[in-house]
Structures are given as structure tokens and as C-alpha cells.
Amino acid sequence: MSSVIIVGGGIVGCAVALELTQAGWQVTLIERDCLGSGATAAGMGHIVVMDEGEAQLKLTLFGQQLWQALTADHPQPHEYHACGTLWVATDTEEWDLVAEKAAVYQQYQIACEILDAAALYAHEPALREGLVGGLLVPNDSVVYPPKSAVYLWQQAEKHGATLVYGEVTTIQTNYVQLNDGRQLSADAIVVANGQRCIDLLPELPIRAKRGQLVITERYPALIKHQLVELSYIKNAHASSGDSVAFNLQPRPNGQLLIGSSRQFDRTDRQIDQLLLSQMLRKAIDYVPALADVRCLRTWTGVRAASPDGLPLIGQHPERAGLWLNVGHEGLGITTALSSARLLADQMLQRQSQLEIQPYLPRSLQQEQPQ
Amino acid sequence: MSLNVVIVGAGPAGLAAAWSASQSNANITLIDQAAQAGGQIWRGGQGYAPKRYRHLFGQQTTLHYRKQTHVLGASEQQLYLATPQGPQQLRYDRLILANGARELFLPFPGWTLPKVVGVGGLQALVKGSLPIAGKRVVIAGSGPLLIAVASQLKQRGAIIKAVVEQVPIAQLLRFGRSLVGNPTKMLQAAQFAQALANTPFYVNTWITAAEGEGEVQQVQLNNGQRIECDYLACSWGLIANTELAQQLGCRLEQNFVVVDRSQHTSRDQVYAVGELTGIGGEDKAVIEGQIAGFVATGNYQAASQLAQQQAQARQFSQQLAASFALRPELRQLAQANTIVCRCEDVTLAQLQSQPSWRSAKLQTRCGMGICQGRVCGGATQYLFGWSQDSVRFPIHSVSVADLVMESV
Amino acid sequence: MKQIRISINGTEYQVTEHSNLAAVLMDKAIANRRSVTGEPRMAVCGMGSCGECRVTINQQAHQLACLLQCCDGMEVDCEP
Numbered sequence: 001m002s003s004v005i006i007v008g009g010g011i012v013g014c015a016v017a018l019e020l021t022q023a024g025w026q027v028t029l030i031e032r033d034c035l036g037s038g039a040t041a042a043g044m045g046h047i048v049v050m051d052e053g054e055a056q057l058k059l060t061l062f063g064q065q066l067w068q069a070l071t072a073d074h075p076q077p078h079e080y081h082a083c084g085t086l087w088v089a090t091d092t093e094e095w096d097l098v099a100e101k102a103a104v105y106q107q108y109q110i111a112c113e114i115l116d117a118a119a120l121y122a123h124e125p126a127l128r129e130g131l132v133g134g135l136l137v138p139n140d141s142v143v144y145p146p147k148s149a150v151y152l153w154q155q156a157e158k159h160g161a162t163l164v165y166g167e168v169t170t171i172q173t174n175y176v177q178l179n180d181g182r183q184l185s186a187d188a189i190v191v192a193n194g195q196r197c198i199d200l201l202p203e204l205p206i207r208a209k210r211g212q213l214v215i216t217e218r219y220p221a222l223i224k225h226q227l228v229e230l231s232y233i234k235n236a237h238a239s240s241g242d243s244v245a246f247n248l249q250p251r252p253n254g255q256l257l258i259g260s261s262r263q264f265d266r267t268d269r270q271i272d273q274l275l276l277s278q279m280l281r282k283a284i285d286y287v288p289a290l291a292d293v294r295c296l297r298t299w300t301g302v303r304a305a306s307p308d309g310l311p312l313i314g315q316h317p318e319r320a321g322l323w324l325n326v327g328h329e330g331l332g333i334t335t336a337l338s339s340a341r342l343l344a345d346q347m348l349q350r351q352s353q354l355e356i357q358p359y360l361p362r363s364l365q366q367e368q369p370q
Numbered sequence: 371m372s373l374n375v376v377i378v379g380a381g382p383a384g385l386a387a388a389w390s391a392s393q394s395n396a397n398i399t400l401i402d403q404a405a406q407a408g409g410q411i412w413r414g415g416q417g418y419a420p421k422r423y424r425h426l427f428g429q430q431t432t433l434h435y436r437k438q439t440h441v442l443g444a445s446e447q448q449l450y451l452a453t454p455q456g457p458q459q460l461r462y463d464r465l466i467l468a469n470g471a472r473e474l475f476l477p478f479p480g481w482t483l484p485k486v487v488g489v490g491g492l493q494a495l496v497k498g499s500l501p502i503a504g505k506r507v508v509i510a511g512s513g514p515l516l517i518a519v520a521s522q523l524k525q526r527g528a529i530i531k532a533v534v535e536q537v538p539i540a541q542l543l544r545f546g547r548s549l550v551g552n553p554t555k556m557l558q559a560a561q562f563a564q565a566l567a568n569t570p571f572y573v574n575t576w577i578t579a580a581e582g583e584g585e586v587q588q589v590q591l592n593n594g595q596r597i598e599c600d601y602l603a604c605s606w607g608l609i610a611n612t613e614l615a616q617q618l619g620c621r622l623e624q625n626f627v628v629v630d631r632s633q634h635t636s637r638d639q640v641y642a643v644g645e646l647t648g649i650g651g652e653d654k655a656v657i658e659g660q661i662a663g664f665v666a667t668g669n670y671q672a673a674s675q676l677a678q679q680q681a682q683a684r685q686f687s688q689q690l691a692a693s694f695a696l697r698p699e700l701r702q703l704a705q706a707n708t709i710v711c712r713c714e715d716v717t718l719a720q721l722q723s724q725p726s727w728r729s730a731k732l733q734t735r736c737g738m739g740i741c742q743g744r745v746c747g748g749a750t751q752y753l754f755g756w757s758q759d760s761v762r763f764p765i766h767s768v769s770v771a772d773l774v775m776e777s778v
Numbered sequence: 779m780k781q782i783r784i785s786i787n788g789t790e791y792q793v794t795e796h797s798n799l800a801a802v803l804m805d806k807a808i809a810n811r812r813s814v815t816g817e818p819r820m821a822v823c824g825m826g827s828c829g830e831c832r833v834t835i836n837q838q839a840h841q842l843a844c845l846l847q848c849c850d851g852m853e854v855d856c857e858p
């Protein structure tokens with residue numbers, strides 16, 4: 001029986017733990033705080049098929065299918081909620097994107113429905129006047145990621161996986177060193193600790209992309225679908241500077257999550273007031289009733305971004321026995337299950353459902369901050 | 371340009387700080403969430419303060435009083451505010467934190483029933499014109515507030531069915547003896563004793579359950595006694611409102627802000643006074659407030675003249691903490707199905723399997739509701755020894771529009 | 779003291795101007811809200827900390843009654 005140490009008990013690490021224990025490996029998971037407490041807890045938990053390139057689309061679609069299978073019998077532990085995504089078009093330029101996006105989804109048999117303005121308001125009457133239409137993607141959903149992470153872990157634990165609390169300071173060949181002096185060894189090591197991977201492996205091409213979110217009190221009647229602006233990808237994927245994009249999620253309990261923002265190379269927890277204001281102004285612009293909605297809390301989280309927006313899934317290019325599953329940026333919940341499957345396929349030398357090439361750890365040349 | 375002194379909290383400590391700071395030519399701003407100055411203890415205004423302190427209210431005419439204003443957060447040089455006119459930022463050169471304390475509530479079966487309220491909570495509601503004459507009230511928990519509120523409510527015609535204090539009699543008598551040499555407090559104690567003559571006063575006793583259909587109708591004590599009532603007021607002491615101090619990075623020890631003899635915190639130009647630095651009531655609050663107001667405006671001589679009174683007030687605060695320490699039996703009051711987090715209805719059983727406050731928050735949403743852990747945080751610290759993690763912006767829940775700043 | 783009229787759950791009440799809204803609801807034994815598991819709740823802390831006194835005022839949900847004074851024509855809705 002082979003043994004493996006997984007560094008990082010976020011949703012990705014927990015998913016990898018389950019894949020490998022199910023395959024009969026002896027798994028030790030190392031977590032510095034508590035399970036699902038890093039980027040897993042900070043994000044929105046949107047299970048979304050994203051179409052920024054074929055590789056991303058395939059990985060997110062496969063992820064969504066695995067989520068549907070996981071939650072089919074037991075949706076409750078994940079607070080699974082099939083609210084769908086409604087991409088909102090504000091002008092003719094964005095309306096053109098609706099058709100393009102629909103064509104791509106249809107090519108992959110992903111259900112979607114083009115909404116004209118009247119249909120848009122029938123679906124979401126709280127949207128402001130003057131919008132052009134939208135694209136409804138009904139199979140997108142949301143989960144509550146910290147609970148999902150623990151759920152995945154509990155399944156792994158049933159198969160004999162072990163949890164160790166501690167902070168890994170260095171990774172050597174076949175062993176890791178913890179900050180309290182402990183050394184743990186295994187046949188293989190998997191790094192799945194998100195943006196913190198560069199503390200251990202500074203050669204990885206991963207940059208911090210910090211986000212800020214706001215959660216509100218319960219307003220169960222305000223919106224029904226996760227609302228995202230059609231220029232989201234354009235706004236979200238600028239390669240430098242700070243940016244905001246409208247992204248509003250109805251939690252199953254009636255709370256609303258308001259996003260989103262991006263800041264490169266910041267990992268601190270201080271709220272950026274100016275960026276928060278920009279983000280909220282934009283949200284109010286789309287849904288005017290939000291102005292009077294009561295906010296409970298804001299927080300920051302750090303996405304681990306790779307230069308091409310695709311995660312690194314596979315063996316470290318220069319170190320045998322060291323495996324990576326990092327760089328999921330803002331899609332780590334969607335791609336947790338699919339990336340864990342693809343990583344396990346490689347470690348177990350199994351056939352993969354997807355062509356693995358686009359996700360293999362690549363260029364170690366760190367992109368220079370601009 | 372004159373110095374910008376900003377004071378958060380218009381209770382005794384904040385008013386006193388404003389009074390002494392206004393002896394200089396500083397530009398003073400006093401911020402409070404209420405419509406009227408006075409804080410919790412002098413709620414209702416000047417008429418509720420002892421005569422010796424009424425002059426502190428007079429200062430409101432010479433400073434900027436920002437009423438109904440919530441401090442949402444702070445950075446090194448400015449505060450983020452939600453005001454009746456919308457969000458604002460306020461720059462400060464000196465910041466005096468005087469934002470007081472809240473009550474500690476411990477969960478027990480039935481504590482979520484309507485008309486089970488805080489002791490200070492009932493006092494506030496009565497000042498807000500809740501009719502109490504002829505109502506049967508049980509006051510339970512711990513601390514001098516029980517007696518003070520019982521005597522006030524009785525004067526307003528309430529039938530105080532019982533005052534229930536968890537502290538053993540010997541400990542209480544020791545505390546009484548420690549007041550000798552403190553004439554103001556002796557007099558106060560004597561007044562309370564007189565006001566509460568013929569009122570059942572149980573020591574070494576605590577509440578084990580509240581019962582009733584739709585609202586509290588009777589309470590059960592650990593001595594087996596059952597008492598019928600219309601209101602149960604309970605609290606187990608006070609917790610300092612340290613959220614703003616924490617956000618500023620001030621050092622805390624045992625849930626209080628650490629200050630030196632000038633009331634200076636570990637952060638430059640930031641002072642803390644009153645209950646924030648240790649529960650001690652109005653006298654400590656006024657002395658500390660005055661010192662901070664003087665020091666912040668450079669009047670060190672005036673501040674140094676208060677040093678002896680400050681030492682005495684701090685000593686009283688320590689006696690108070692030692693005398694009303696909570697007994698371990700109170701950890702057993704909550705049952706498996708007793709709600710601990712009232713915002714999200716999280717039960718004791720759900721929390722018992724959690725390894726930490728952070729984990730409890732993420733897995734059960736304990737502390738994630740509108741109170742942001744202000745109620746359950748104190749309880750879980752006592753029950754499980756969990757310490758709170760970071761304080762999140764905004765400190766007070768406000769509308770989305772109140773978070774949108776024009777520029778920063 | 780001046781009497782004013784406010785509406786609570788559609789019923790008109792005469793109350794003293796400036797009386798605290800949480801106090802009025804408690805006196806009339808009207809629960810401010812339902813908890814997430816459906817329990818009736820009223821004010822607890824009386825000072826804006828606990829949030830138990832949340833009500834809808836003039837169609838604005840989640841307002842803290844304990845920090846508000848009654849004013850003429852106020853429409854108060856509590857979760858049924």
C-alpha cells in the first residue's frame with residue numbers, strides 16, 4: 001500500500017484525500033487551522049461552468065458533474081442549492097456575448113436559455129430598469145464549501161485517512177517538516193494549500209489575487225438566481241490593477257453574498273474601503289434594492305492565480321514524488337472534485353476522463369508583477 | 371490648526387473625556403449610537419446622572435456631538451462612520467475609546483423565551499417607557515447591577531419577586547467590607563439595601579430554567595424553588611466592547627484593553643477608558659475619561675492630579691472581578707438542545723463536537739448572525755474556553771448604502 | 779405626553795411619542811421576530827448588541843427596534 005501526505009485541508013486537499021483513500025492509499029492530511037478555513041471558506045461556493053477557453057470549460061463541466069453526483073443523494077450536508085446562474089447583459093455589446101456564450105454551451109450540451117428583457121425581468125424583477133437581456137444557465141448551483149470540505153474529509157476518514165494539525169515549513173523528498181519539529185514521511189506528497197504553496201515552493205507560477213465579499217441579513221424574496229455581469233470575465237481577468245465585477249448570490253437561507261473584486265499580490269486582511277465601495281456601488285447599480293439591505297460582515301480571501309488561469313494538476317516538473325493541485329483561482333470549489341480525480345488518475349496511472357495536458361504543471365518562470 | 375480629538379461613546383467615560391479635553395482649544399468630536407448622551411448607565415440624559423456628574427453634560431454645546439452614529443471601522447488616521455446623513459469618514463489626531471460594555475449572557479433552558487431579558491436590558495426598556503408597575507420581576511445572575519436595577523424597578527412600582535445572586539455569602543460580605551473607606555459606594559449600598567427591604571434576596575443561588583407558553587411565566591432555581599413572574603432579567607456580569615480597539619490593533623489582555631497610567635493603549639494616539647479597560651462602573655469611567663481627555667490635549671499636570679483616584683478606581687475594579695467570579699456549576703446549565711447562538715439557533719450539542727471557535731463558526735454558523743458573536747462569543751468563551759478571532763468590518767451592521775464611501 | 783398612532787402588523791395602536799419601539803412591542807406581548815427555527819423572540823440586550831428585536835419598519839427589514847423611538851405613522855411588521 002502506498003502512503004501519501006496531503007498539505008492543506010481545504011476543499012481541494014479534502015477531495016484529493018477522498019480520491020486516494022478510496023484507491024487504497026494510506027492518507028495523512030495536514031491542516032494548519034481547521035478544515036475548509038482558508039480560501040474554501042472565503043469564496044462564494046458557486047458551482048459554475050466557465051467558458052474562458054476549452055480547457056477551463058471542460059474542467060469546470062466535469063467538476064459540476066461530479067458535484068451533482070456527490071450531492072444527488074445527500075444535498076443537505078453541502079447546503080446544495082440549484083439556483084442556476086443568470087448572466088446579465090446591460091447593453092448591445094453584452095447582448096452579443098449572450099449569443100456567443102449560448103453557442104459555446106450548446107456545443108457541449110450544457111443547458112442554457114437566452115432571455116430577452118421581458119423574460120429577464122420575469123425571472124428577476126429586482127434588476128434595475130434598462131437591461132437588455134441575459135443568459136440563464138439552470139444547472140449551475142451553490143454549495144457551502146466549509147461543510148463540503150468536512151463532508152469529503154469525513155468520507156476519507158471512514159476509509160482510514162488521518163488528520164494532523166500543524167504547519168508545514170519545508171517539503172523534502174518523501175517527508176515534510178512541521179513548525180513544531182515533527183517530521184512526517186510518505187511515498188508521495190501532494191501540495192494542495194492554495195496560495196500558500198509559494199511559501200513552500202516559491203518556484204511555482206502562482207500569484208495572490210485577493211478578493212473581498214460582503215454577506216447580508218436574510219432577504220429570501222429579493223433574487224432567485226446567482227446574478228453575474230456578462231463582462232465578468234473581461235473585468236475579472238485583467239492582468240494587473242484592482243478591479244470589480246458584479247456577482248450576487250442568493251444563499252439557500254435567504255442571505256445574499258455580494259462580490260466581487262480582485263487585487264494582485266495582496267494577502268493581508270485589511271478591507272480596502274475604496275474597492276469595497278466600488279464593488280457595492282456596482283451591485284446597487286444592478287439591483288437598486290440592495291442599497292437598503294443590511295450587511296452583516298465583510299471579509300477578504302486569497303485566490304491562487306496561475307498565469308493562464310488554469311490550475312496546476314500533476315507532478316512537480318522538477319521533483320519526483322511531489323504532486324501539485326493548486327492555482328484554481330476563483331473556481332476552486334467547482335474544480336475541486338474534477339482536479340482531485342485528474343490528480344489521482346495520474347498518481348494511480350489510470351486513464352483520465354479528460355485530456356490532462358493543459359493542466360500539467362508548467363513553466364516555473366514566475367510571472368513578474370507589473 | 372487645532373488638534374482633532376475624537377471620542378467614541380458618550381457615556382460617563384466619554385463625557386468626562388470630552389469635558390477635560392475641552393479645557394484646551396482642541397477640536398472635539400463625541401460620537402454615540404444613541405439619540406441622547408449618557409450611555410447605558412446614564413441613559414435618559416442628565417437627570418439620570420448623579421448630581422456631582424451633571425456638569426459633564428454641559429459640554430455638549432461646545433463640541434461636535436454626533437448622535438445616532440455608528441463607528442464601522444478604523445484605520446490609523448480615520449474612522450469610518452454610519453451617520454443619519456450617510457457614510458462618512460472622520461480624521462483624528464487623538465482617539466479616545468469609551469464605548470463601554472455589554473452584558474454577559476449564559477445559556478440555560480428557556481433563556482430564549484420572550485420577556486427573558488438582560489438586567490441592563492430591562493432597565494433600558496423601562497427607561498424607554500416599558501410599563502413595569504405591578505409586574506412581577508425576577509432578577510438573576512451576578513454582579514452589583516442586579517441590586518441597582520432591582521431597586522430602580524421597585525421604585526417604579528415593580529414587584530421584585532427575587533434577586534438571585536450566584537456568589538456565596540462569605541464572598542459577598544468580603545466585597546461589602548472592601549467598600550469601607552469608599553463613602554460614595556457605601557452610601558449607594560445603603561440606599562439599595564433600604565430600597566430592597568422585604569425583597570427576597572438569594573445568594574449562592576442561580577437560575578436553572580425559565581418556563582412558559584409563548585413567554586416566560588416561571589423560573590426555576592437550583593434550590594428547587596419555582597417563582598412565577600412576568601419578566602426574568604438576567605446577566606452574569608459585563609463584557610467590554612473591544613471590537614473597535616481590536617480593529618485598531620490595540621493589545622488586549624483577558625478581554626480588556628491594556629492601558630498605561632495615561633490611559634494610552636498599545637497604539638499611538640489611541641486611548642481607552644471606562645469599562646473597556648476593566649469593569650468598574652461610573653466612578654472609574656469618569657476618572658479615566660478625565661485623565662485621557664487631559665493627556666490627549668497635553669495637560670499632563672491636570673492628569674497627574676487624578677493618579678490617586680485612578681489607582682483607587684482600578685483597585686475597586688479588581689475587587690469587583692474577584693468578588694463576582696462565576697462559579698463552575700454555571701457551565702452545566704445549558705442542556706444538549708439548549709440554543710447557544712440565538713441568531714442562528716445553534717445548540718450546545720452542535721457546538722460540543724467543534725474543536726475551535728473558528729471551526730464552530732464555519733460549520734454551524736455560530737456567531738455569524740447579526741450579533742456577530744457579541745452574545746454567544748462571551749458564552750462560548752466561558753463554556754469552552756474559545757477565544758474570539760479577528761473582528762470583521764463593519765463593527766455594527768448597516769445597510770449596503772452605508773458602506774459606500776464617495777472617496778477614501 | 780403626546781400620543782401618536784403607529785401600526786403594528788396592520789393594527790393601529792396609540793402610543794406615547796418617543797417611547798422605545800422594543801418596549802412597546804414587549805408591553806403588548808408582540809414577538810418582534812421568528813428565529814431561524816421558528817421561535818418567537820423579543821428584545822434582550824436593549825442596547826443594539828444582540829439583534830433579537832429586529833422588525834420591519836416602513837418596509838425596511840431587519841431594523842433594531844431597541845434603538846428606535848416610535849413616531850407618528852410608523853408601520854411596524856413582525857414576522858408572523
